[in-house]
Amino acid sequence: MPSPFSLLPSFARQGLLLLACLLAAPVPLLAQGLLGAAGSPVVQTPQVRAELMAHAPEGVAPGARLWLGLQLTHQPEWHTYWKNSGDSGLPTELQWTLPAGVSAGEIAWPTPRKIPVGSLANYGYSGTVLLPVPLTVDPAFAGQQLDVTLHAAWLVCRKECIPEEGNFRLKIPAQGSTGLNGAAFDAAFDAAPKDRAAGASQVRPDAGHLNVSVDALPAAWKDKKLEFFPEPASLIDPGAPWTQRWDGARWTAQLPLSAQRSTSPAEIALVVALADAPGEGPGLPGVRMTVPVQGQWPAVQAMPAAVSPALQAALDANAARTSAPVSGGGGAPVTLLAALLGALLGGLILNLMPCVFPVLAIKVLAFAKHADDRAAHRRHGLAYTAGVVLSFLALGGLLLGLRAAGEAIGWGFQLQSPAVVATLATLFTVIGLNLAGLFEFGSVLPSGLASLQARHPLADAFLTGVLAVAVASPCTAPFMGASLGLAATLPTAQALAVFALLGLGMALPYLAASWWPAIARTLPRPGAWMERFRQFMAFPMFATVVWLLWVLGQQSGIDGVAALLMLLVALTLLIWALRLQGTAGKVLQGLSALALLGLLVGFGPQVIRLQAPEHAGAAVATSIEGLRWEAWSAARQTELVTQGRPVFVDFTAAWCVTCQFNKRNALADEALLHDLAAKNVALLRADWTRRDPAVTAALAELGRNGVPVYVLLTKGQPARVLTEVLSVSEVREALAAL
Numbered sequence: 001m002p003s004p005f006s007l008l009p010s011f012a013r014q015g016l017l018l019l020a021c022l023l024a025a026p027v028p029l030l031a032q033g034l035l036g037a038a039g040s041p042v043v044q045t046p047q048v049r050a051e052l053m054a055h056a057p058e059g060v061a062p063g064a065r066l067w068l069g070l071q072l073t074h075q076p077e078w079h080t081y082w083k084n085s086g087d088s089g090l091p092t093e094l095q096w097t098l099p100a101g102v103s104a105g106e107i108a109w110p111t112p113r114k115i116p117v118g119s120l121a122n123y124g125y126s127g128t129v130l131l132p133v134p135l136t137v138d139p140a141f142a143g144q145q146l147d148v149t150l151h152a153a154w155l156v157c158r159k160e161c162i163p164e165e166g167n168f169r170l171k172i173p174a175q176g177s178t179g180l181n182g183a184a185f186d187a188a189f190d191a192a193p194k195d196r197a198a199g200a201s202q203v204r205p206d207a208g209h210l211n212v213s214v215d216a217l218p219a220a221w222k223d224k225k226l227e228f229f230p231e232p233a234s235l236i237d238p239g240a241p242w243t244q245r246w247d248g249a250r251w252t253a254q255l256p257l258s259a260q261r262s263t264s265p266a267e268i269a270l271v272v273a274l275a276d277a278p279g280e281g282p283g284l285p286g287v288r289m290t291v292p293v294q295g296q297w298p299a300v301q302a303m304p305a306a307v308s309p310a311l312q313a314a315l316d317a318n319a320a321r322t323s324a325p326v327s328g329g330g331g332a333p334v335t336l337l338a339a340l341l342g343a344l345l346g347g348l349i350l351n352l353m354p355c356v357f358p359v360l361a362i363k364v365l366a367f368a369k370h371a372d373d374r375a376a377h378r379r380h381g382l383a384y385t386a387g388v389v390l391s392f393l394a395l396g397g398l399l400l401g402l403r404a405a406g407e408a409i410g411w412g413f414q415l416q417s418p419a420v421v422a423t424l425a426t427l428f429t430v431i432g433l434n435l436a437g438l439f440e441f442g443s444v445l446p447s448g449l450a451s452l453q454a455r456h457p458l459a460d461a462f463l464t465g466v467l468a469v470a471v472a473s474p475c476t477a478p479f480m481g482a483s484l485g486l487a488a489t490l491p492t493a494q495a496l497a498v499f500a501l502l503g504l505g506m507a508l509p510y511l512a513a514s515w516w517p518a519i520a521r522t523l524p525r526p527g528a529w530m531e532r533f534r535q536f537m538a539f540p541m542f543a544t545v546v547w548l549l550w551v552l553g554q555q556s557g558i559d560g561v562a563a564l565l566m567l568l569v570a571l572t573l574l575i576w577a578l579r580l581q582g583t584a585g586k587v588l589q590g591l592s593a594l595a596l597l598g599l600l601v602g603f604g605p606q607v608i609r610l611q612a613p614e615h616a617g618a619a620v621a622t623s624i625e626g627l628r629w630e631a632w633s634a635a636r637q638t639e640l641v642t643q644g645r646p647v648f649v650d651f652t653a654a655w656c657v658t659c660q661f662n663k664r665n666a667l668a669d670e671a672l673l674h675d676l677a678a679k680n681v682a683l684l685r686a687d688w689t690r691r692d693p694a695v696t697a698a699l700a701e702l703g704r705n706g707v708p709v710y711v712l713l714t715k716g717q718p719a720r721v722l723t724e725v726l727s728v729s730e731v732r733e734a735l736a737a738l
Helices: 009-014 016-024 027-034 180-189 309-322 336-350 354-369 374-404 419-437 458-474 482-485 492-515 528-535 538-577 582-606 634-642 657-662 670-678 693-701 730-734
Strands: 042-044 049-056 066-073 080-086 093-097 102-104 113-117 118-124 128-137 145-157 163-174 202-205 210-212 224-230 243-247 250-256 265-276 286-292 628-631 647-652 681-687 709-713 719-721
Touching: 009 419, 049 145, 066 145, 066 180, 066 265, 080 224, 093 128, 128 180, 128 458, 224 250, 250 286, 250 730, 265 670, 286 670, 309 538, 336 492, 374 458, 374 492, 419 528, 458 492, 528 538, 538 582, 582 719, 634 647, 634 681, 647 657, 647 693, 670 730, 681 693, 709 730
Parallel strands: 628 681, 647 681
Antiparallel strands: 042 049, 049 066, 066 128, 080 118, 093 145, 102 128, 113 118, 145 163, 202 210, 210 250, 224 265, 243 250, 265 286, 647 709, 709 719
16 A cells, blocks of 8 residues: 555655654654663662762772762652661662772761651651762773673662662773762762761660760750761661750760660761751761770660561552552453453554544545555555554564663653654654645755655655654553553563554554555545645644644743744745755755754754743642642642542643543533532642653553553542543543442
8 A cells, every 4th residue: 555645746756765864863862861871870760760970080090089879869758778777778789890900898878867757767868869989999900991880779768668779880981080970979978977086985775775975076066956877777766755965065865775686786886967957868967986885785685677577567568559459440450462452452543543643634545546556555555554563663662671771751751852842843844844835855855865765665655654653652542551551561572562463453444445445446536636635734734733832832941942943944944945946046045054054053952951840839720619730749649548538630741632632621521520529529630741750650550651541549449540531421430439
């Protein structure tokens, strides 16, 4: 079956190579922005972004200052642990693989914070923290670069705990200076406690307490409240009440001994720091000293547990949470067979989604023009199907690979990149200008390049399939959500089978038409109306550009949209000028090219620069008084459910056409909004327009990895996930069960 553009002779013969180049442009951008080089120094999970950093301002040489460090950037409300984790938790562990002649020291732990958890207390870090490690280089080392491999394991907790790990690689040139991360290391050094001699300081245990007396503290600390962090674990009870006071320049404290104490050390390494208000990152800089123990320790009462009871309880709660049932309107969990069938049906329905319409309409015309060429029909149908299926496999493979590398992404992830959105807007502008008749590719491309498609017509059909997938990927049709959600958890081969069936479903109508020409013969015969229809199809293309500009506005702001519009105007001017002949035409072509290049250099970065969202946490009113959409967060969702209020969550994105359709139809229905208000339902909107690991994690908990997703949460009940194309009756049925 011929491609959709073959009915437009010049467009089909001369344009697809240029369009394919435009379409391929986002791939390196995605690879650079999301995955990085093989053996990347970055690992990202929904809770933590971990990055291996180096600081070698004097290069790699014996005696030179050389530091490595793991920087952990936590999502809000999450934390990891200090070397003594407190009542529960586990410290971060680093296992290095280094060349001969290079050895790693111990972590230079920054001063921790005390993190209350109910009646317990932990020692750790939230926000961003860097754990520096010094390296020692022997004279025997003679390499041109230092190859570093790190396996790191950390426990990240909120109300639940998740053990995580990552493998990191880094290459450090032996010659020259590596100081890009100098500011981060300087901040970590400043946050580390300063070593001081114990002087007259001492620790004295009694029957139930540890009595601490510390001298040689900074004079500015006098009479201020301090925090006490012993380096040995299970020595004191961190969450229990304790007392402290100042006796002149001496600070004393009495802390309860832990019932799980298993050691009786002769000296204790400890950190004392100013008590600070709750916040993120390391605690305030402290003082570290090793203090002798005076007197005898009480007898040990109990052997320590391998894992503290508090941590075991947190891990058990996390296991229960992740295995909690999710109801899809009362259905059973999705099986592999059901996922494959859902992918096939979802691909079929995807042809009816509005984002596919521009390609769909032109594709239909191809039937009319080539209805009598049965052999060509079949060859082109197979080529188109191959383009669709292989594109879905490539997109699915990239998604699975990025998720395996720690990226928190899901279906439609490519449109979370302003560079991809801008590239697609440019592509559709060029297609629209050609369809409208402004230019033919033969007039703007060299003859050898312009005739490429004529020599390879099957490539035309294949690339049309690629184009169809590019514009269809932001859409989520019925049956797709559960299938793609399961695919993210399946082994790679089974997951790719789901993506292949999704592509086959989308291509199936055209494949069937290519093998049964009677379908094509039912369409009107070719004639002058096809040229008018070609020009008419320019307007859906331009409408698609408007939509993409709106999506870009959610990411780069109004300045980004204005910059792209200026570039599109300059591109249109250049295309028009390329049609002109003679000396004046060549001069205008040169000036237009220079103008486009200057605008690209000056305004291009503005297009792809993410802008902080305005009013991100502001509530959005509905037509019903007192009923508002609030910005979603995991904490707010938990708070509302704990209070006993039903919660309706709309997982959405600006680039998701299905989301916008539902928002303006079912979710705008005034009668339904009255029903929601009557049931006291809280409305939360989780915006996934930009990459948001917290939203990605919440989708994964529901067995989904793309939007739209609509879920009704009720205390003590499984989450009820509704269908992607939402209806008023479906939401009312869910409300009736409250």
